[in-house]
Amino acid sequence: MMSRLWPFVLGSVALGLDAYVVAGLLPAIASSLSAREATVGLGVAAFTGSYAVAGPLLAGRAGQRSRRSLITALLVFTVANLATALSPTVWLFLGSRVAAGAAAGVYSPLSSAVAAELVGQDRRGRALALVLAGLAVGTVFGVPIGLALAQRWGWRAAILLIVAIGGTALAGITLRGGELPTIAASGAADRLRSIARPKNLLTVMVTLLTGCASLGLYTYLTVVLSAGSLASHQTMAIWVWGLGGAVGALGIGRFVDRCNPLRLSVVILAGLTCALIGMTLGQVPGIVVVSLFVWGLCGWASLAPQQHVLLQTNPSDGATAVAANASANYLGSALGAVIGSLLVVAHATPAMLCGSAAAVAAAALLCQLARQRMNSQS
Numbered sequence: 001m002m003s004r005l006w007p008f009v010l011g012s013v014a015l016g017l018d019a020y021v022v023a024g025l026l027p028a029i030a031s032s033l034s035a036r037e038a039t040v041g042l043g044v045a046a047f048t049g050s051y052a053v054a055g056p057l058l059a060g061r062a063g064q065r066s067r068r069s070l071i072t073a074l075l076v077f078t079v080a081n082l083a084t085a086l087s088p089t090v091w092l093f094l095g096s097r098v099a100a101g102a103a104a105g106v107y108s109p110l111s112s113a114v115a116a117e118l119v120g121q122d123r124r125g126r127a128l129a130l131v132l133a134g135l136a137v138g139t140v141f142g143v144p145i146g147l148a149l150a151q152r153w154g155w156r157a158a159i160l161l162i163v164a165i166g167g168t169a170l171a172g173i174t175l176r177g178g179e180l181p182t183i184a185a186s187g188a189a190d191r192l193r194s195i196a197r198p199k200n201l202l203t204v205m206v207t208l209l210t211g212c213a214s215l216g217l218y219t220y221l222t223v224v225l226s227a228g229s230l231a232s233h234q235t236m237a238i239w240v241w242g243l244g245g246a247v248g249a250l251g252i253g254r255f256v257d258r259c260n261p262l263r264l265s266v267v268i269l270a271g272l273t274c275a276l277i278g279m280t281l282g283q284v285p286g287i288v289v290v291s292l293f294v295w296g297l298c299g300w301a302s303l304a305p306q307q308h309v310l311l312q313t314n315p316s317d318g319a320t321a322v323a324a325n326a327s328a329n330y331l332g333s334a335l336g337a338v339i340g341s342l343l344v345v346a347h348a349t350p351a352m353l354c355g356s357a358a359a360v361a362a363a364a365l366l367c368q369l370a371r372q373r374m375n376s377q378s
Contacts, residue, residue, distance in 0.1 A: 004118060005127060007172030008111040009134040011074055014166040015104045016138025018081065019047065019330070021146040021158055022097075023219075028155040035090035043097040048334045050101035051108075055323035058106050066114050067180040070107060070173055077103035078166035085159035108135075109323035114180050116311055124311070125256025129249065129304040136249035136300045138165075140242035199313055200321055202371045206265070207306050208328040208335070209364035214272060214299030215329075216336010217279075217357040224350040228282025230289075237292055244296030252301040261305035261312075262372045268305070269365040272298035276358035280351040303329060336360070 022029075023044050030037040080100035087093040115127040142165075146158035217224070221241065222234055230237045255264055271294055278291030303325075310321040336357070343353055 004176070005115050005130055007169045007176065008070075008115050008131050010165060010172065011070075011107060011111055011169035012131050012134025013138040013142060014077070014162050014169060015108055016135035017142035017146055017165065018077075018100060018104065018138075018162045019051075019135075020139050021143045021162070022047070024143065024147050025150055025155040025158060028150060029093070032155065033087065033090045033093060039090055040093070043094055045334070046094055046097040047101035047104070048330050050098045051105035052327040052331050054102035054105035055109055055327045056320055058102075058323075066110060067173070070110060070114065070180070071170065073103045073107035073110070074166060074170040074173065076100075077107060078163055078170055081159055081162045081166060085156045085163060105323070105327065109326045112307055112326075113311065113322055116308075118180070122257055125258075125261070125304060125308050126253030128307050128311075129251075129253030129256060132304050132307070133246070133249035133300075136245045140245045140296075140300075144238075199371065199374060200310065200324070202367055202374065203306055203310060203313075204325050204328045206269075206364050206367045206371065207303065207325050208332040209360055209367065210269065210272070210299070210302050211329040211332025212336035212339070213276065213332075213357045213361040213364065214295065214302070214336075215333035216340055216360075217276070217353060218299075219333075219337040220340045220344065220353055223344060224279065224282070224353055227350045228288060229285040230282075237288070240289055240292045241296040244293035245300040246296075248297035248299070248301035249304075252304050256305050256308050261308045262368070262375055265302065265305045265309075265368050266365065266372060268298045268302050269361060269368050272302065273358055273361040273365055276354055276361055279354035280358070282350055282354075 023041075026037050026040050026044075029035075029043075030040040033040065077100055080096045080103060083096035084093060084100065087096060112128055112131050115131045116124045119127045142161075146161055149161055150158040218241070221238060225231060225234045225237050252268075275291045275294035275298060278287050279295065281287045281291075306325055307322050310325055314321040339356070340353060343356060348356075
């Protein structure tokens with residue numbers, strides 16, 4: 001049954017690649033489109049913003065006809081990226097990023113919810129982790145490959161890689177026989193009330209803070225490494241982080257199925273906080289290498305337990321809750337990048353950057369402990 005999930009995983013790979021590769025292509029895109037880099041940079045915000053809005057608003061209703069909705073979302077996502085690759089002007093580029101982000105906002109939470117329904121209850125955690133691992137693989141391994149393609153054949157080649165992966169996932173879902181499970185959803189007002197429930201709100205807040213700490217700091221990883229003992233081995237260091245992320249994303253599923261996901265999240269966030277504190281000791285190479293691995297592992301392992309809890313807590317509107325949580329992850333990443341930018345402009349040291357991220361991770365841990373306590377009292 002798990003083998004049936006490959007199109008959903010591949011779609012997530014395309015989303016993970018799309019969300020982060022554009023940031024590395026900004027100078028080349030700006031030069032090609034005769035636009036300012038700051039204007040082209042709005043494409044990253046356009047993708048993230050439309051993702052964050054479209055997911056909670058549309059994913060719940062989309063789950064009523066999940067197969068058609070997944071096909072439509074992937075089709076729009078793939079065509080929008082093709083438009084990005086062929087954009088002759090910056091305005092068409094920005095418009096295509098809005099469309100791609102909205103489609104991704106529907107596809108990502110819906111594919112997770114459908115994957116969880118396709119397998120038995122005892123394998124739900126593994127199914128969620130497998131689909132979410134696609135995001136990690138797209139980010140950790142896809143982005144370097146995309147940037148390498150861009151260096152050789154131009155930035156449009158990197159975007160066409162996203163088109164190829166998205167098109168393959170689209171074909172996989174379209175050609176598989178039979179209907180996909182319907183994901184329960186309520187009316188618009190009920191969906192908003194669902195997100196606003198204290199338990200859901202606290203879970204989403206944990207995800208927001210975790211994304212801010214982990215993915216936000218990752219935006220400035222080269223800055224962090226440049227002044228430390230691994231300054232001349234930055235590529236190796238990034239791959240250590242990526243290897244940890246792959247292990248965390250792919251391995252967390254079995255633990256989610258076997259352990260209490262709320263307690264598991266506490267352990268993960270404690271590990272993330274310790275790893276980010278370890279990153280402040282940039283002059284000690286052994287500690288930095290271990291911290292990079294644990295940071296990647298815990299950062300990418302953190303999302304699956306939260307999604308599992310939301311699906312358990314919201315049986316009548318799981319897609320909306322999962323969509324809000326996925327949006328929080330992206331918004332947290334964007335918020336962390338903005339805060340990091342302000343700190344860099346203020347000439348913060350790498351240790352201060354890592355210490356700030358550790359403080360945010362500690363806040364996420366405290367929120368998670370409060371969420372666990374809330375569950376034990378109910």
